[in-house]
Amino acid sequence: xxxxxxxxxxxxxxxxxxxxxxxxxxxxxxxxxxxxxxxxxxxxxxxxxxxxxxxxxxxxxxxxxxxxxxxxxxxxxxxxxxxxxxxxxxxxxxxxxxxxxxxxxxxxxxxxxxxxxxxxxxxxxxxxxxxxxxxxxxxxxxxxxxxxxx
Amino acid sequence: xxxxxxxxxxxxxxxxxxxxxxxxxxxxxxxxxxxxxxxxxxxxxxxxxxxxxxxxxxxxxxxxxxxxxxxxxxxxxxxxxxxxxxxxxxxxxxxxxxxxxxxxxxxxxxxxxxxxxxxxxxxxxxx
Numbered sequence: 420x421x422x423x424x425x426x427x428x429x430x431x432x433x434x435x436x437x438x439x440x441x442x443x444x445x446x447x448x449x450x451x452x453x454x455x456x457x458x459x460x461x462x463x464x465x466x467x468x469x470x471x472x473x474x475x476x477x478x479x480x481x482x483x484x485x486x487x488x489x490x491x492x493x494x495x496x497x498x499x500x501x502x503x504x505x506x507x508x509x510x511x512x513x514x515x516x517x518x519x520x521x522x523x524x525x526x527x528x529x530x531x532x533x534x535x536x537x538x539x540x541x542x543x544x545x546x547x548x549x550x551x552x553x554x555x556x557x558x559x560x561x562x563x564x565x566x567x568x569x
Numbered sequence: 570x571x572x573x574x575x576x577x578x579x580x581x582x583x584x585x586x587x588x589x590x591x592x593x594x595x596x597x598x599x600x601x602x603x604x605x606x607x608x609x610x611x612x613x614x615x616x617x618x619x620x621x622x623x624x625x626x627x628x629x630x631x632x633x634x635x636x637x638x639x640x641x642x643x644x645x646x647x648x649x650x651x652x653x654x655x656x657x658x659x660x661x662x663x664x665x666x667x668x669x670x671x672x673x674x675x676x677x678x679x680x681x682x683x684x685x686x687x688x689x690x691x692x693x694x695x696x
Contacts, residue, residue, distance in 0.1 A: 420693055481674050505674065531676070
C-alpha cells in the first residue's frame with residue numbers, strides 16, 4: 420500500500436483518570452490539554468476541550484486506544500480527528516514507558532488509524548481519506564507520524 | 570491476505586439521517602494469505618452509507634473460518650469514493666484460537682476492488 424506524509428501530531432496528555440476494571444479490561448482516560456500538528460498541507464494546534472484518549476488495557480496486554488481530538492488549523496478551520504489504535508510490546512519496554520522514560524519507538528508496536536471530519540472546503544480532502552499512524556510515546560504525550568493511504 | 574466476498578442482493582434501507590443506507594448481506598467467500606486461509610461464513614454483511622459528498626462509508630462484519638477450523642471475527646470500516654478511484658479499508662480481527670492470536674494484536678489496511686464476481690479486498694498488516 421502506498422502512503423504519503425500527512426502530518427506530525429504532538430499531543431500533551433494530562434494525568435490519566437483511572438476508571439479501573441471494566442468488563443472489557445482496565446479503562447483509563449487520558450485528557451489532552453493541547454498540542455500541535457504540522458504537515459505539507461495543514462498545520463495548527465490541538466484544542467483542549469473534548470480531546471482525550473480513551474484507553475483500554477485488555478487481558479492480553481494489548482492497550483486499545485480510542486483517541487478523539489479537535490484540531491484547529493492556522494487559518495481557522497476545525498477538524499475532528501478520531502483514531503483507533505493499539506500499543507503493546509515487551510513488558511520491560513512497556514514498564515519503561517509507564518515510568519516516563521524515553522524509549523525507542525521501534526521497540527514496541529504503537530499504530531493507529533486516524534479518520535477526519537471537517538466542514539471547511541480547503542480541508543475537505545481529509546473527509547475522503549484513510550490514514551495510518553506510528554506512535555512514539557514520550558513523557559509529555561505521544562507523537563504521531565500520520566500518513567495518508569493513497 | 571486476499572479476501573473475496575460473495576454478496577446477495579442489497580437491502581436498500583434508503584435515506585436515513587446519516588445518509589443513504591444499503592446493506593449488502595455476505596453469503597460466502599474465501600480468503601488466502603501466507604498465514605491463514607479458509608472460507609467466509611454466511612451471515613455477515615456490509616452496511617454501506619452514502620454520504621452527501623457521494624463517498625460511501627463501509628461498515629463490514631464477517632466471520633472467517635480457517636481451513637483448520639478456527640473462527641475469526643473480522644470487521645472493517647472503509648471509504649469508497651468512486652469519483653476519486655479510492656477504495657480503502659481498515660480491518661480488525663478477533664479470535665480465540667491461539668494459533669491466530671497474532672491477529673488480535675495488529676491493525677491492517679485494505680485495498681478494495683469491485684470485480685464482476687464480487688468485491689475483493691487485498692489486506693496488509695500494518696507493521
